[in-house]
Amino acid sequence: MTYVSFPTGKAYDFTAIGRLCIDLNANEINRPMEETMTFTKYVGGSPANITIGMSRFGLKTAFIGKIADDQMGRFIADYLTRNHIDTSNVVTDKTGAVTGLAFTEIKSPTECSILMYRDNVADLRLTADEVQEELIAQSKVLLISGTALAQSPSREAVFQALNYAKKHGAVIVFDLDYRPYTWVSPEETAAYYNLAAEKCDIILGTREEFDMMERLEQNPEHSDNVTASKWFDYSARIVIIKHGKEGSIAYTKDGEGHKAKSFPAKVVKTFGAGDSYAAGFLYGVMQGWTLEKSMEFGSAAACIVISSHSCSDAMPTAEAVHDYIERCNRGEITAS
Numbered sequence: 001m002t003y004v005s006f007p008t009g010k011a012y013d014f015t016a017i018g019r020l021c022i023d024l025n026a027n028e029i030n031r032p033m034e035e036t037m038t039f040t041k042y043v044g045g046s047p048a049n050i051t052i053g054m055s056r057f058g059l060k061t062a063f064i065g066k067i068a069d070d071q072m073g074r075f076i077a078d079y080l081t082r083n084h085i086d087t088s089n090v091v092t093d094k095t096g097a098v099t100g101l102a103f104t105e106i107k108s109p110t111e112c113s114i115l116m117y118r119d120n121v122a123d124l125r126l127t128a129d130e131v132q133e134e135l136i137a138q139s140k141v142l143l144i145s146g147t148a149l150a151q152s153p154s155r156e157a158v159f160q161a162l163n164y165a166k167k168h169g170a171v172i173v174f175d176l177d178y179r180p181y182t183w184v185s186p187e188e189t190a191a192y193y194n195l196a197a198e199k200c201d202i203i204l205g206t207r208e209e210f211d212m213m214e215r216l217e218q219n220p221e222h223s224d225n226v227t228a229s230k231w232f233d234y235s236a237r238i239v240i241i242k243h244g245k246e247g248s249i250a251y252t253k254d255g256e257g258h259k260a261k262s263f264p265a266k267v268v269k270t271f272g273a274g275d276s277y278a279a280g281f282l283y284g285v286m287q288g289w290t291l292e293k294s295m296e297f298g299s300a301a302a303c304i305v306i307s308s309h310s311c312s313d314a315m316p317t318a319e320a321v322h323d324y325i326e327r328c329n330r331g332e333i334t335a336s
């Protein structure tokens with residue numbers, strides 16, 4: 001059964017818009033940030049990580065975003081180029097804005113947190129008139145991520161991109177990617193998230209992210225089914241609700257719920273799970289696989305990333321994900 005049809009005859013399989021920043025991941029793990037002395041630098045930002053994942057799977061990808069006019073910005077642009085991601089719509093800021101930094105604390109495999117430095121960041125300075133219509137017209141998929149809706153002018157840039165995607169028939173994916181520190185109030189957050197979600201074909205988020213959008217009174221039982229049903233009255237064709245290591249569930253417009261369990265993993269840190277899951281799942285759906293197989297592929301991709309030190313750099317190839325699934329099926333990988 002095909003739930004989403006992707007347009008053909010486009011130059012790009014996958015384009016994302018939003019955050020490009022830097023992850024500084026603790027080298028001395030299993031201790032609090034106060035005791036961490038050194039960090040390794042990686043490209044970061046959830047939509048960037050997903051695009052790197054899609055590129056590693058061999059898809060033709062592009063990114064729409066804004067980088068600081070400094071060494072960090074150039075590091076990001078260079079990394080994207082080396083990963084075969086088209087950067088023709090990655091704009092360099094000229095106002096003195098800086099690159100967002102995410103310092104990660106790895107206290108234990110299950111206690112991870114991120115300390116964000118996001119004042120005056122370049123990624124939120126992208127303007128609507130900087131979004132290239134032609135690039136979106138040439139893309140099978142446009143992925144938006146919630147954090148880019150947090151402030152103007154990036155918010156308007158995302159809505160402009162959504163308009164172009166609708167006009168040119170791109171499949172629109174919304175990764176909720178809710179990061180409280182970039183928002184002013186829960187009311188404002190829910191309002192913009194809901195406005196954007198109405199226009200999207202595939203919506204992916206955790207239970208907590210959907211709770212934030214619903215603000216509880218609409219769904220006091222936190223029912224995944226109730227959450228998903230609402231979006232089928234708009235544009236949605238698939239709604240995925242992720243539950244960490246408990247797995248994930250995808251709802252489709254026909255009312256079906258498709259479940260995926262997670263695989264065992266030797267977890268180093270949990271962040272990056274959602275980004276690699278999204279890349280793996282979307283890759284599978286674009287190959288025409290069943291939802292179950294696509295979700296399984298996303299879950300295995302997530303295991304590879306959470307067993308590694310980075311998010312972006314650890315994004316696996318398709319062969320590595322297939323191999324991981326086979327090794328799990330042979331019982332060769334057990335949980336940490």
Ligand SMILES: Nc1ncnc2c1ncn2[C@@H]1O[C@H](COP(=O)(O)OP(=O)(O)OP(=O)(O)O)[C@@H](O)[C@H]1O
Pocket residue numbers: 206242243244245246247248261262263264265267270271272273274275277298299300302303306
């Ligand atoms: N500890 C784990 N062990 C195995 N698989 C996991 C684990 N945590 C997450 N996953 C896999 O990754 C998928 C996405 O994880 P999760 O629900 O935590 O997303 P997320 O909260 O968006 O992730 P992130 O921490 O990157 O923001 C899950 O559906 C599951 O398949």
Ligand SMILES: O=C(O)C[C@@H](O)[C@H](O)C(=O)CO
Pocket residue numbers: 019021023043044045046047049102114271272273274275311
């Ligand atoms: O999304 C971010 O800004 C930081 C990420 O790169 C980070 O590593 C993470 O949280 C992945 O989900």
